[in-house]
Amino acid sequence: MRETMKADQVSHSKMKVTEIGEFLRKPPAGFSVVALSSGYRVYSDPEETLVLIDDFHSCRGNIVFQKSLGRKVKVNNLWEYTSFRKSLLSRRIYLLMSACEEHFPVSNRKAASETRCNLNQMLKQYVVSIDGNDPFIKWQMEKGLDWTISSVAGESYRVDIDLTEALESWTDLVKVEPVWRDASFTLKYYSDALFDFPHWFGFSKRTFKLRLT
Numbered sequence: 001m002r003e004t005m006k007a008d009q010v011s012h013s014k015m016k017v018t019e020i021g022e023f024l025r026k027p028p029a030g031f032s033v034v035a036l037s038s039g040y041r042v043y044s045d046p047e048e049t050l051v052l053i054d055d056f057h058s059c060r061g062n063i064v065f066q067k068s069l070g071r072k073v074k075v076n077n078l079w080e081y082t083s084f085r086k087s088l089l090s091r092r093i094y095l096l097m098s099a100c101e102e103h104f105p106v107s108n109r110k111a112a113s114e115t116r117c118n119l120n121q122m123l124k125q126y127v128v129s130i131d132g133n134d135p136f137i138k139w140q141m142e143k144g145l146d147w148t149i150s151s152v153a154g155e156s157y158r159v160d161i162d163l164t165e166a167l168e169s170w171t172d173l174v175k176v177e178p179v180w181r182d183a184s185f186t187l188k189y190y191s192d193a194l195f196d197f198p199h200w201f202g203f204s205k206r207t208f209k210l211r212l213t
Contacts, residue, residue, distance in 0.1 A: 014134045014212050015166060020058065020096070020125045028129075030092075038062050050091040050132065052185045058125065071095065072186040081189060085145060089138050094129045095185055097167070099178035128163065130210070137210060144208030145187075158188045160207040169212040 018028075024040055027033050030048040034041045039061025044051050051068040075081045130137055141161070148159045162184040184207075 014131055014137055016129045017167075018127045018129075020063070020127060021060070023127045024060070024063075036061075039064070041066060043067070044094075048091060050087045050093045053094060053096045053127070056096065071182070072188060074188045074190065076190050084187065088132050088141055088145075090133050092129050093132050093185075094127055095163070095182070096125060097128050097163075097183050098125050098181040100181055128167070130163070130166070136212075140208070140210050144206075147208070148206045156188075156190045158186060158205050160184045160186050160205075162207055162209045164209065166210050166212045 016028075024033050024042070027042070030045045032043045034043070039057075040063045042063065042065045044065065044067060046067050051065050052071050052073065053065045053068050054070050055062065055064045055068075057063070069084075073084060075084055132138060132141065144161065145159070148157060164180060164183045167180050167183055
């Protein structure tokens with residue numbers, strides 16, 4: 001890395017990045033944290049926030065986000081999809097990501113980001129939030145979701161929403177150059193179609209990227 005991270009929390013007009021320890025000490029509006037002997041339990045208001053964080057273990061113990069949908073969200077019908085889409089486009093979305101030390105040439109960063117960091121490589125874990133109601137973020141997600149559904153209408157599909165480019169815009173603000181792990185979340189739609197060949201053969205996987213500018 002060119003420079004170590006100097007702040008536990010950095011804000012962008014469309015994104016906030018908060019080190020997990022700082023998040024637990026000073027939870028943002030809509031969150032409360034209870035310290036337990038085994039770790040922490042984090043509560044959130046589902047009417048104001050959309051939490052997509054899996055339970056995980058850290059040096060602080062087990063950290064559980066109550067009412068979190070997890071990083072991979074499964075929906076089984078149009079009503080569930082519509083409800084999740086509405087939340088995506090109207091609430092602040094929270095994810096957990098890891099910043100890892102750069103051990104690869106810049107040209108090979110994509111491969112590095114897909115490799116799980118070991119404890120020596122991992123620098124810090126961050127809670128990253130994006131404003132799903134921001135006009136530019138909202139436009140990108142609407143466009144990406146519409147493109148995904150129209151391309152595989154009536155069939156099962158999987159779409160990954162990738163925040164790597166958005167995080168690279170954030171690191172430009174603090175002059176750091178980490179490799180980010182888990183910089184995406186996934187929506188999986190399962191239809192009851194009898195002959196779902198595109199899904200069976202892996203042709204219904206889609207990815208779109210979110211940007212800040």
